[in-house]
Amino acid sequence: MGSKSKGGASKGEVRVGMPADFRIAEVTDVHRQLGEALDASQILLDGGAVDRIDTAALQMLVVFQREAQKRGNTVNWAGASAPLHDAASQLGLAQILALPAKQPA
Amino acid sequence: MSSVNIAQFHKVFFEESLEGLDAMESALLALDEGGDAELVHSIFRAAHSIKGGSATFGFPDMAALTHEAESLLDQVRDGRRAIDKGIIELMLRTVDCLRGMFDRAQGGQPLANADSDGLKLELAAAAGNAIPAAAAKAAAKPAASGGWSIEFRPHAGMLAGGNDPLRLLRELAALGQLVVEARLDRVPTLDALDPTECHLAWHLELTGAVTREAIAAVFEWVEDECDLSIEPIVAAAPPPAPAVEAVAAPAGAGAAAGTPRAAAASSNDAGSVRVGIDKIDGLIDLVGELVITQAMLDQFREDFDPSRLAMLQQGLAQLARHTRSLQESVMGIRMLPIGSVFNRFPRLVRDLSQKLGKQVKLDLVGEHTELDKTVLEKIGDPLVHLVRNAIDHGLETPDKRRAAGKGDVGTLRLEAFHRGGSIVVEIVDDGAGLNRDAIINKALQKGLIKSGEGISDEEVGELIFQPGFSTAAVTTDLSGRGVGMDVVRRNVSDLGGTVSIKSRPGNGTTFTITLPLTLAIIDGLRSAVGDECYIVPLVSIVESVQLPPDAVRSVTGGGELFRFRGEYLPIVRLHQQFGCANARQKIEDGLVIVVESDGSQVGLFVDELIGQQQAVVKSLEANYRRVEGISGATILADGSVALIIDVAGLIRLQSRRKAA
Known part of the structure; x- marks a missing residue:
């Protein structure tokens, strides 16, 4: 699993990585990490390794972004792969997710 | 999006689909005669692959029609519905309609017309999932610029069921221009979220030439797992006038399937051959x-x-x-089995015999006999004509057959086989045979003959090949379409073949078409005439003889005859015919090649025979112009040109001269 979290419960920057196969069967792990990350003021999302992604995973990211905005956390993207980009745009979610500019995979 | 030009695959798709339709049609006909369940499966498979292909290659109208057909077939396949005449008829019409659509697709015209829309509704009604009238109306025109507004709200359990909205939206995006707006109003907090449940919804706007059916087909598998509404965007709907106009003409002509199709196909390119x-x-x-x-x-x-x-x-x-x-x-x-031409006859015979109230059993023999592709393509129409003729004029109605002491059901046999260097196709019926008196009367009336006395059966048979000859008391819309047997004969002789007829009064008629194996190469006998060289096709040669000077008789009018196996045959001096210099003049110095075509023989006088060789035929017409008595040219080993003798043409010339 390519997910790793740093910083633990204390405030500071938390990084949440996403696995290559980021689909419905693999979402619970990231779901837990995202829930923990909301305690941090700065959150770094890394979707650079995502190769396959589905609506369930994107929906979770959307929920997370909305929650983080509501709480005033800063969310940045460390990376977003082309499949992640394409899927988010196709579902009309790219803007809400505040994805960074597309980069070559 | 990938930028693969999908149009490059259209041709293969068309070819395969037309083959699929042929398969569907023959399976339907077999089913009509009480076939087994496996036939339903093969019909379903054909329909299914056409549906899949047409959706992939961007023909949503075709996909929508086949989708309805497929639903109906599915019910039959599952045993939810018994196959009956009505369904078979409906499916046969669907096959015709799809053929029409393929024609239009090849010509780049809009696919759907009033016919296809009507048929789609009938199919849907038969399958029991009637398209609501309003929706059907909207579907009839492909909502060109207006587009569709789609409200898509998946149920919570949809993701867990394995259906991903992402895939659905991708499919929609492939149909046209898709604008996506996600609805987040039902999204819970992260804590409360069960990531496997779907809380998102979408408002979609799809523009482009897309039918409602095509959209519905995308959501086909998730119908029960979402709330879905598809509405046309009304504001910009254009007046549908041009679409209706374009559609009216083919709708009317659609009934006489076959003819418009051939025209469209021939206007296209040179075609391809699939090779094993x-x-x-x-x-x-x-x-x-x-x-x-x-x-x-x-x-x-x-x-x-x-x-x-x-x-x-x-x-x-x-x-x-x-x-x-x-x-x-x-x-x-280039050789293809003649079965591809034979395949169209079961349908033709079925439709015709129903229309005429006759009972006909069709026997196809030798479908695997191979013929040159060009010959194959051109032999279809003459064969159709002969088959129509046989059913219309040859075979009798059941009461007449009973009166003549025959069974109710007439037999029509189409048989193809090799004989020598030729392919022979026979069309044999067990009907009444040629009506000798009617033909003689008609010929007298048309001035084709002067009196009916002493005319042999063979000559009577020949009469029906004369231009403008038709004996049917009432010209039906089947045979009496102004195309006579003369056209059949001309078409066949254009292919280098011959047609002959044999009638057995009360027992039927046999038409025999003899065709060359290929048009591109002939086996010929090279013969010298003066400084020139001519190729005589080997298939027409009976034998060659050297004649003593006293064997030739001059007749009044300038012709010459010689006695050959108890018959007098005319002599054609090739040097006179084609104006060759330095040729031998005395009959004993040269040779006479006896040739035969269409049952008549003549002797060709040449200087000498050089040898047998294969000649690659080059068209004289394409490179120069048509010359009577010459069928083409070839290039010899030394680079010089030799002309190929058109034996049938020479004999026609000869008999015209005799008549003059």
């Missing part, structure tokens, strides 16, 4: 052999020693053998 892998492998083997022989001959170039002459000759002989085999194999690539 075994034939290709054979070719590769031969080319390999050829390369080996060439390498062997190459050795002699290096150091040639007269003692190795025998080996050189052997090598050359091998080269000749391989070249000939290669030529045969390459010709074989």
Whole structure:
């Protein structure tokens, strides 16, 4: 699993990585990490390794972004792969997710 | 989005689909005669692959129609519904309608018309999932610029069920221009979120030439797992006038299937041939052999020693053998089984016999006999005409048959087989045979003959091939369409073939079409006439004889006759016919080649025979102009041109001269 979290419960920057196969069967792990990350003021999302992604995973990211905005956390993207980009745009979610500019995979 | 030009696959898709339709049609006809359940499966498979292909290649109208057909077939396949005449009829009409759509697709015209829309509704009604009238109306025009507004709200359990909205939206995006707006109003907090449940919804706007059916087809699998509404965007809907106009004409003409299709197809390009892998492998083997022989001959170039002459000759002989085999194999690539032409007859016979109230059993024999592709394409229409004729004029109604002491059901047999260097196609019916009196009366009336006395049966048969001849008391819309047997004969002779007829009064008629195996190469006898060289096709040669001077009689009018096997045959002096200089004049100095075509014989007077050879036929018409008595030209080994004798043409010329 390519997910790793740093910083633990204390405030500071938390990084949440996403696995290559980021689909419905693999979402619970990231779901837990995202829930923990909301305690941090700065959150770094890394979707650079995502190769396959589905609506369930994107929906979770959307929920997370909305929650983080509501709480005033800063969310940045460390990376977003082309499949992640394409899927988010196709579902009309790219803007809400505040994805960074597309980069070559 | 990938930028693969999908249009490059259209041709293959069309070819495969038309084959699929043929398969569907023959399976339907077999089913009509009480076939087994496997037939339903093969019909379903054909419909299914056409549906899939047409959706993939961007023909949503076609996909929508086949989708309805498929639903109905699915019910039959599952045993939820018994197959009956009504369904078979409906499916046959669907096959026709799809053929029309393929024609239009090839011509780049809009696919759907009033016919296809009507049929779609009938199919849907038959399958019991009637399209609501309003929706159907909207579907009839492809909502060109207005587009569709789609409200898509998946149920919570949809993701867990394995259906991903992402895939659905991708499919929609492939249909046209898709604008996506996600609805987040039901999204819970992260804590409360069960990531496997779907809380998102979408408002979609799809523009482009998309039908409601095509959209519905995308959501087909998730119908029960979402709330879905598809509404046309009304504001920008254009007046549908042009679409209706374009549609009106083919709708009316659609009933007479077959003819418009041929026209559309011929306007297209040169077409392609699908070749079996075994034939290709054979070719590769031969080319390999050829390369080996060439390498062997190459050795002699290096150091040639007269003692190795025998080996050189052997090598050359091998080269000749391989070249000939290669030529045969390459010709074989153009050869296709005649079954593809025969396949259209079960349908034709079924429709015709129903219409005329006759009972006809069709026997097809020798479907695997192979013919040159060009010949195959052109023999279809003459065959259709002969089959129509046989059912319309030849076979009798059941009461007449009973009165004549025959069974109710008439038999029509189509048989193809090889004979010598030719393909023979026979159309045999067990009907009443030629009506001798009616034909003679008609011929008298038309002034084709002066009196009916002493006319042989053969001559009566020949009369029906005369231009403008038609005996049917009432010209039906089937046979009496102004195309007579003369056209059949002309079409066949354009292919280098012949038609003959044999009638057995009370027992039926046999039409025999003899066709060359290929048009591209002929076996011929090279003969010298003065300074020129002519090729006489081997198939027409009966024999060659040297005549003593007293064997030839001059007749009034300038003709010459000679006695050959108890008959007097006219002599055609080729040097006179074609104006050759330095030719031999005395009959005893030259040779007479007896040739035959359409059952009549003449003697061709030439200087001498040079030898037998294969001639690659070059069209004279394409390179120069049509010359009577000459069917084409070929290039000889020394680079000079030799003309190929058109035996049938020469005989026609001869008999015209005799009549004059």
